[in-house]
Amino acid sequence: MAENMAENATNTDNNKVVVIYSGGMDSFTVLNRAIKDGKQVYALTFDYGQKHVKEIEYAANVCKELNIPHKVIDISAINQLLGGSSLTDDIDIPEGHYEEESMKSTVVPNRNMILLSLAVGYAVSREASQVYYGAHSGDHAIYPDCRPEFVLKMNDVCQIANYQPVEIYSPYLTDSKIDILTDGISMELDYSKSWTCYNGREKACGQCGACQERLEAFRENDLVDPLEYE
Template sequence: MSTTSRSTVVIYSGGMDSFTVLHRALHEGLDVHALSFDYGQRHARELEVARHVCQELKIPHQVVDITAIHGLIDNSALTDANRKIPGGDYAEDNLAATVVPNRNMVLLSLAIAKAVNIGAGRVDYGAHGGDHVLYPDCRPEFVEQMNAVAAIANFSPVEIHAPFLRATKSEILADGLSMGLNYRDTWTCYEGRRLACGRCGSCLERLAAFADQGVEDPLAYAANTRHEPAMAQADQGGAHQDV
């Protein structure tokens, strides 16, 4: 494994955002080490997708089993299979149930450790503009403070890089399409079923991004997935916010 500052550790869930972050780092010519986490999420199918993509790209990929902490973070619809995943578009009142306590701080801390261990100078993750309302650990001030901690917590400073921190889902998709990416090999749905549900907030926001870009989503869905572009919905007071 490379131990130069041209290396980065990419926190790669298998979803759209981290898929684009992963490829953006590769397009920068970086030596990419993908890092995924099994924390007992009900949508663990994303890990299967992540494995497949990394095998196709022939890049190092490590899936870390941190299910031992599941009992500390099980008060979320994403980690408790007995809780219902909220349906409908993103809104603070119905999607707070999907917040996993302190998730990104935990994942970033482990990714920083790996970066220091292999001599990588950077950790990339896929926080973006739509996440800010619902997810405190995706906000610019969180990334800023994590960067400050990462600079002093080890002898080797590590940069926390969130390239889409102020971008919308549609803008992230546009960047990926400009790189020729095929989003068939991504998983967005919060339900861990064979087909994406097409009804949860995560699916709906994905569909809105594709509609906004005028491109058909290549993912198969269990439900009718006709969706208006995100810009049109915003005009009607139905703006989306991301996971």
């Protein structure tokens, strides 16, 4: 069995990576970071039953523009099992900064473990060596599945879950959204091509935690967000 594992591991292409790409500001930067790193990118977007598909539309447009292979996978059926999140259920999306207690209602139970598992399966099928994942320090307070200890443990599991080891790579794991934007600006990215707001209206609301953190990142970089706000 060990011989078979070694043989299959040699089939891995270290240049191929899967990027979990929501279409938001963070994953938009991660996608471009992978390209900048010289990787052959396969973008993977999940429709998990979120209240709007605006991020998905932004993701599709970027991948088409960059001519990147892009899969949008409908896994919304999982919401028959996972309830209680304002992102998927009939619950008002809270306003305010991420650190406020109310933002816990945006947690989708076990979401990132599920998404990472699917992305790793896709990576194995493409003989890719890594899954790029946009967890960052701004999410640590609210989302347990964005914290370093979770990502590191998931990475350990993904080394042994298949014949082919796959690395969970989070380039901004200990960085803030401000730092992510700083790196994106250094790559001359156009953030009008990303959508962050939890509400899917014509303009971003500017009030939800996602909007507030994004706007803060632009302020701290002495820049104006190119998105239109209500």
